[in-house]
Amino acid sequence: MEKVMKGVVAVKTGEVVLKNDIPMPVLKDYECLVKVHTCGFCNGTDMQIIHGTLTADEGMMPFPTLLGHEAVGEVIQIGNKVRHIALGDRFIRPDTPKWYGKYSCTFGTMAEYAVATDRKAMIEDGIPEEQMPDEGKCERIPSDISYEDAAVMLSLLECISAVHNFGLKKDMDVLIYGAGPMGMGVANYLQVIGAHVVLVDGIQKRLDYAKKYFGIEQTVNIQVRKLSECCAPKSFDAVMDIVGDTGILLEGTNYLKQGGTLCSMGVLKESDAMLNLLKLQNNTKLHMLNLPYRRMDYMDELVKLIREEKIVPKHYYSHVLPAEKISECVQLIRNKDALKVVLSFD
Numbered sequence: 001m002e003k004v005m006k007g008v009v010a011v012k013t014g015e016v017v018l019k020n021d022i023p024m025p026v027l028k029d030y031e032c033l034v035k036v037h038t039c040g041f042c043n044g045t046d047m048q049i050i051h052g053t054l055t056a057d058e059g060m061m062p063f064p065t066l067l068g069h070e071a072v073g074e075v076i077q078i079g080n081k082v083r084h085i086a087l088g089d090r091f092i093r094p095d096t097p098k099w100y101g102k103y104s105c106t107f108g109t110m111a112e113y114a115v116a117t118d119r120k121a122m123i124e125d126g127i128p129e130e131q132m133p134d135e136g137k138c139e140r141i142p143s144d145i146s147y148e149d150a151a152v153m154l155s156l157l158e159c160i161s162a163v164h165n166f167g168l169k170k171d172m173d174v175l176i177y178g179a180g181p182m183g184m185g186v187a188n189y190l191q192v193i194g195a196h197v198v199l200v201d202g203i204q205k206r207l208d209y210a211k212k213y214f215g216i217e218q219t220v221n222i223q224v225r226k227l228s229e230c231c232a233p234k235s236f237d238a239v240m241d242i243v244g245d246t247g248i249l250l251e252g253t254n255y256l257k258q259g260g261t262l263c264s265m266g267v268l269k270e271s272d273a274m275l276n277l278l279k280l281q282n283n284t285k286l287h288m289l290n291l292p293y294r295r296m297d298y299m300d301e302l303v304k305l306i307r308e309e310k311i312v313p314k315h316y317y318s319h320v321l322p323a324e325k326i327s328e329c330v331q332l333i334r335n336k337d338a339l340k341v342v343l344s345f346d
Contacts, residue, residue: 006345007111008039008326009103011064013052018326022066023101024113030122031115032085033077034094039110040070040151040317041341043180043333044244044267049106050330053269058291061104068110069093072141072150075116081125082118090141091116092153095133110323112345139296142303148320149306149313151342152181154295156302156311159185161295163193166263166287168238170194175231175255178242178266179206179219181316181340186242186265188214192310198231203336213315231255234281242266244290246275253281261285317342 003024010016027033045054046067054060075089094114096105108114117133141150159182168174172195176183179201187197191214198218199210207219220230237260239252244266253262262280267290280286305311318339321329325343332338 005112006323007100007103007108008067008323008343009064010050010067010106013063014050016050016067016326016330018323019064019103022103022111025097025100025115027077027079027115029079029081030118030127031079031095032075032082032089032118034073034091034114034116035076036071036073036094036109036112036114036345037147038072038151038320038345039068039323039343040155041068041110041329041333041343042070042155043340044182045069045107046110047330047333048267048269053271054106054267055270058267059106061098061106063104064102065104065106066096066100066108066111067106069107070151070154071109071111071114072147072153073114079118081121083124084118084120085116085140088143089116090143090150091138092141092150094138110343139299141299145303145306145313147346148317148342148344152313152316152340153302155181155316155340156185156189156313157295157298158182158292160189160298160302161292162186162263162265162289163189164298165289165293166238166240166261168195172196172237173235173257174198175236175239175252176200176242177240177245177248177252179203179210180242182265183242184210184214184339185316186240187216188311189305191215192305198236200227206336206339209339213312227251227255234258234260236260238263240265244268244272246272249275249286250279253279253284256281256284258283259285261287264288264290266290316340320344 007022009019048054096108200220202223210216240263241248319341329341
């Protein structure tokens, strides 16, 4: 009899539920079964999956589809040819297939079980690369970081990798639009490396939170003051849109120094995918990073910063809820009453 598991499914546009009839992964020789303990809910991508605004190029699969790319779990069963993964090893963003029976997987880790693949053993045994899962998807993490804290590690890796990919460095002046968990993560890391940050948002409690927990000295509430009243034109080395709005990119270009970089990090919606390049300031760069690039390269750095308490994962999530409360989770995010929600499958 086929074994089944629970998972969070976007059934159709605007409807998300917890299903308990999802086929469990069936292990192949080089795979390990991962028991998922927690999964972070992504305010950007997961909400776009639910709304049906994520594009196929960004990974959107047909409804009904499993959400989630921020899962954390431990290995509880090992395949016949696995040699480099042990029982109890912990992983973030475990592997998933394209389909679990009738359910597609739009990343699909917001479920009770997934797999970790022993890529090293596959390489040693001469398995063709095209038969392996994508490199850098599933990554081992240390056991001294809790499952709840680890559920935000993928987001933090995306923040750190974005800073490196954009070429941002110490002493640079950086304007950031968006004080959600990703905006705060980028701002936090920029502060750690010695850059100067101005953080912009329309929700005062988020800006106050950023000041309290991340030491962001200058913030601007654009519901209260115009940005032009607080920041001079052509005064930043980089301007970052972490909201995902071409209007922000067009506004932000006015604040770039000559030769500066306009950084597009927020996931643009399918209905907002056109940008008039003629309106961008001359002699500046537009750097698109709407999908992460080589984020796992910075795992060692992130773990070090967490252990040194320069980055504190608990500051990046406000709620831990059982997966059964997915509707409450979505409502909290929609109403902006939660910074970030971690779902538990324990």
